[in-house]
Amino acid sequence: MWLKLPRSDLIGLNQLDYSNEWILKGLRKRKANYSMVICFETWDPTRIEQLKKFFCNPPEQIREEYEDHRIYIYDSWDGLNRIEKMTGELKPVTVETKSGLQQELDGKIRDLVQCLNIMDSTLKKYNTIFIIHGLILDKEVGILDKERSYLLSALRKWALSKDLIRTNSIVILIGGNSSSLLNEELRNLIAVTDVEIATDAEYLNLINYLDGIFQAHLDDKCKQLCLLAVKGLNLHQAEAILRESYTIKRTFDLEEIKTLKGELVKKSGVLEIEDPKEGFEAIGGYNEVKMFIREKIVNVLQNQYRAKKFAIPLPRGILFFGPPGTGKTLFAKALAKKIQLPFINMRTENIYSKWLGETGQRIRDAVKIAEQMSPGIVFIDEIDRFGRRTSASDSASEETRRAFSQLLEWLGNPNRRAIIVGTTNKPEHLDEAFIRTGRFDYKIPILYPDSAARLDILRVHLGIPDKNGENSKPRLPLEMSEQDFMHFINNEVVPKTENYTGAELEELVTRAKRSAFERNAEKIGTIDFEKSLKSFRINYEERKNQLETYWKLAEKFTDDAVFLANITNKI
Numbered sequence: 001m002w003l004k005l006p007r008s009d010l011i012g013l014n015q016l017d018y019s020n021e022w023i024l025k026g027l028r029k030r031k032a033n034y035s036m037v038i039c040f041e042t043w044d045p046t047r048i049e050q051l052k053k054f055f056c057n058p059p060e061q062i063r064e065e066y067e068d069h070r071i072y073i074y075d076s077w078d079g080l081n082r083i084e085k086m087t088g089e090l091k092p093v094t095v096e097t098k099s100g101l102q103q104e105l106d107g108k109i110r111d112l113v114q115c116l117n118i119m120d121s122t123l124k125k126y127n128t129i130f131i132i133h134g135l136i137l138d139k140e141v142g143i144l145d146k147e148r149s150y151l152l153s154a155l156r157k158w159a160l161s162k163d164l165i166r167t168n169s170i171v172i173l174i175g176g177n178s179s180s181l182l183n184e185e186l187r188n189l190i191a192v193t194d195v196e197i198a199t200d201a202e203y204l205n206l207i208n209y210l211d212g213i214f215q216a217h218l219d220d221k222c223k224q225l226c227l228l229a230v231k232g233l234n235l236h237q238a239e240a241i242l243r244e245s246y247t248i249k250r251t252f253d254l255e256e257i258k259t260l261k262g263e264l265v266k267k268s269g270v271l272e273i274e275d276p277k278e279g280f281e282a283i284g285g286y287n288e289v290k291m292f293i294r295e296k297i298v299n300v301l302q303n304q305y306r307a308k309k310f311a312i313p314l315p316r317g318i319l320f321f322g323p324p325g326t327g328k329t330l331f332a333k334a335l336a337k338k339i340q341l342p343f344i345n346m347r348t349e350n351i352y353s354k355w356l357g358e359t360g361q362r363i364r365d366a367v368k369i370a371e372q373m374s375p376g377i378v379f380i381d382e383i384d385r386f387g388r389r390t391s392a393s394d395s396a397s398e399e400t401r402r403a404f405s406q407l408l409e410w411l412g413n414p415n416r417r418a419i420i421v422g423t424t425n426k427p428e429h430l431d432e433a434f435i436r437t438g439r440f441d442y443k444i445p446i447l448y449p450d451s452a453a454r455l456d457i458l459r460v461h462l463g464i465p466d467k468n469g470e471n472s473k474p475r476l477p478l479e480m481s482e483q484d485f486m487h488f489i490n491n492e493v494v495p496k497t498e499n500y501t502g503a504e505l506e507e508l509v510t511r512a513k514r515s516a517f518e519r520n521a522e523k524i525g526t527i528d529f530e531k532s533l534k535s536f537r538i539n540y541e542e543r544k545n546q547l548e549t550y551w552k553l554a555e556k557f558t559d560d561a562v563f564l565a566n567i568t569n570k571i
Contacts, residue, residue, distance in 0.1 A: 016209050018046070018202050018235065022195045023054050026172075027062065029191035036164040036171060037155050041364075042195035043176035044234035048133055051174060055129050056085045065168070069127040072119060075134035079108030080115045093118065112147045116154045123171065124163040133174040135181055152186055159189040176365070194364075197372045198235050203227045206235060207252075210242050216252060229257040232373035237264050270366045272345040273373075276333035282472040283330050284460040284502070285453020288566045289444060293335060296442060296560075301339045315441045317411060317420045319383070321427040321553065322446035323546055325501030328423040331446065332379050335421065342376035344418075348385045351403065363406045374417035383422035384429045404431070411439040427553050435557065445554040445567065448499045448547055455494050457502050459486060461509040476513065479525040488526050496533055499543035508532050 026038040040051070052073065058066045071083040072093070081090040092108055109115055119130050135151075158164055158171050173190075175181070182190070207226050211218045218226070230238040241260040245253050262273045280290050297315045300307045307314065318335075320328040336343035351362050370378045380386075386407045410416060411434070422440070424430065435443065449457060459466070463475035464482045478485045497505060508529075515528035558564050 016205060018050055018205065019199060020050070020054055020059060022047075022193065023051060024062075026191055026193040027170075029193070030170055033165060035159045035189060035191045036161055036169065037159045037173065037190040038170060039173040039182070039190050039192045040195050041176060041192065042174065042234070044195070044197075044236050046235035046239070047195055048174055051131065051172070052083060052088060056083060056088050066127075066129070069129045069168075069170075070122070071129045071131070072122070073131040073133070074112075074115050074119075075132075076110060076112070077134070079110040080118065113150045116150055120154065120157075123158065123169040124161070124167060126169070127167055128169040129172065130170070131172045131174065135173075135175060148181070151181075152183065155182075155186055156189060159186075176361070194368075197232065197368060198238065200227060200231075202235060203230055203238060206239055207242070210239070210246070210252075214246050216246070218252065222252070225254055226252050226257065229254050230261065232369045233261060233264060265369065268365065268369070269350045270347055270362050271369055272347060274333070274343045274345055276337040276343050278330075278334065278472050279337045280334045281466070281470040282460060283327055283334060284457030284505075285449045285455075286327070286331075286446070287453075288563070289331070289446065292442075292444065292560070292563050292566075293331070297335065298338055301341075315419060316416060317440035317442075318422070319427070319435060319440045319443045319557075320421070320423045320446050321443065321557065322425070322550055323448065323501060324425050325503030326446045326448065327502040328446050329379070329381060330502075331444075332377065332421040332423065336377040336379075339377075341419070342373055344370050344373060344376050344378045346370070346378055346380045348380060348382055352385075352400075360402045360406060363403055367406070367410050370418050371416070374419075376418060378418040378420050380420060380422045382424060384424045384426050386434075404434075408434060408439075427557055437559070443557040443559065444563075445550065445558055447550055447554070447567070448543070449502060449505070451494050451498075454497050454500065454505060455486070455490050457505045458489050458493065458509060461506050462489075477523040479521075479523040485526075489529070492526070493529055493533065499540065499547060500538065504536070504538070508536055511535060 022040065026040060029035060030038060040047070042048075052071075055066060055069070055071050071085065072080065073083055073090070074080045078090065080093045082093055083089070084091060109118070119128075122128050123130060155171065155173075163169075164171075173181075204223060204227055207218070207223050207230075210216075211223070226242070230242065233241065241257055241264065242252060244260055245251075245256045249256050258273075258275070266272050280293075283290070297318065300312060300314060304314065318332075320331055322328060333343060346366055351366070352359050370376070386403050408431075411420060420440075427435070427443070433439075456466075460473055462478070462482075462485070463471055463473040464486065465471040480488075493508075497508065500508070509532075511532035512524055512528040515531045516524040519528075521528075554564065554567070
C-alpha cells in the first residue's frame, strides 16, 4: 500500500533553504570580470531549482545588483523560456513574423542555434541572466556537432564581451558533463565552478524537513545516523531514498536507506558500496601481514585521539601487491570491516570511455562521491590501469594520461579524507611518482602462502574453528574427527600444495566436496581430497620463478625493514 503524501508536503516544497555559496562563488568570478560565462558542474535537479529560485528572489547582499535582470532558461525539451520572477513560472519566448505578429511556434523554441541568436541580442541590450542546462554531447543522442560549434562560438564571444559587461549580463551553463561539452580553450575562458554534492548542514536541513512532514519524531542521534547514511548522494537522491524508505518501512530505516543508496551509487557504473561480511578471521594464515596491518593501520585508526596527541598521521594509502588469487581483495575488505568504515569499490574497468573528456568526468564524479562518503575505504583493484603516465599520441593515450594525472592529484591531496587501498599484480608497472611515500603509506606484499598458512586456509574452508573458536565458513561433515582430519590435511595435502594461491586452495576444498557429493557419501573423506589433488594442475616451475620475481619486488617496494625480515623467514 502506497503512502499518501501529506497535504503540508504539497504546499511546502520551497521551504528548504540550502546554501547558496556555490552560486555566490561563481558570481564573484563574474563581478571580477573574469568571465561573463559561468559553468556550474552538477547534475542535481535540486541545485537547478535552487539556482532558478536564487535569481527569482536574490539574497539581500546582491539584490540591488540583480533584481532588475530578466531571466531566461533553455533546455532541449522545454526550449527557450523566460522565468517570471514573482511565480517562478516558465513563459515560452515568442518570435516576430514578417507581419509583426507574435508567433509562439507551439510555445517552444527548441532549436539551439535559433535560441543562441535570439539571446545574443537580448544579452547585449538588457540586464539578462541566461541559463542553459541539460545539454548532452553527441554519443547516440544529444546535440549535434553543428549545434556544438555554434554553442562554442557563442560562449567564446560572450565570455569576454564588453557588451555583456556593460549590461551586467550573465550566461550560466549548469550540468555534469562540461568537460565533454567544452573544449580546452573554453574551459580556460569561462568560470568553471565545481558544485559540492551537499554539506552536512544541508543534509540535516533535509532530514529535519522530512521529519516534520512525516511526523517521524526522530531524536538527534537518529538524525545524525540518517545524515551519515545518505552522505555521498546529491540532494535530490538523498530526498528520494529518505521518502522511499519511509514509504516502505513507515520510518527512516537505516538498513533500507543503505540498500537504496547502494542501488543508486551502483547505477553510476563506477562506484559500488559493499558491506564486507568477513574480517581477518576468514583469512587463513598470513599472520605476519595481519599483525602488521593491526599495528600500523588498525591501531592508529581505532585510537585517533592518541595518534593525534603524538602527531601521528592517519593512514591514507595502502598498496597490496602479489600474484593473482592470493587474497589481496580479502585483506582490503577485512580491513574495512575491522575499522567499521564504508567499503567503496571503484570499478576501474568502467571508468575509461571512448568519448573525449568522459573518462576525466567519471573520475571527477567518483572522487567527489567517494570523498563525500569518507572517511571510508576506497578500493581500487588493478590500480596499475592508472598508475603509469603515457605520452599523448592519440585521443586514447590522452585520456589515459589525464586519468593518471587526476588520480595522482587525488592521492597527493593533503586534504583527502578517503583511505585508498589499491591492489596490483604488477607493481613494477606503476610510475614512481604514483607509489612514492606520501601517496601510499604502506606497500604490502601478499605472496604465495607458506605451509602453515596453507594449513590454516584449508581449515577455514573446511569450516573448522580456530583455537579461539572462531569460524566464518559453514562447518562441513567429515568422516573422522576434526583433529584427525586436520592431521591428514597437514601431512598429506599441505606438502603437495606448495605455491598454491588461496583461491586455488579454496577450489581444492570445493572439488573435494563435489567428489563426496557425486559418490553419494554422507561425509567428506580423505579419498575426496586425494581425488581433488589428482585433478588439480599447476605449473610448479613457473610458480617458483614467479615467487622469486615477487620476492625481488617485495625487496624493492616494501620499505619497512622489520616486516620484510619477518616475511622473509616465512618464504
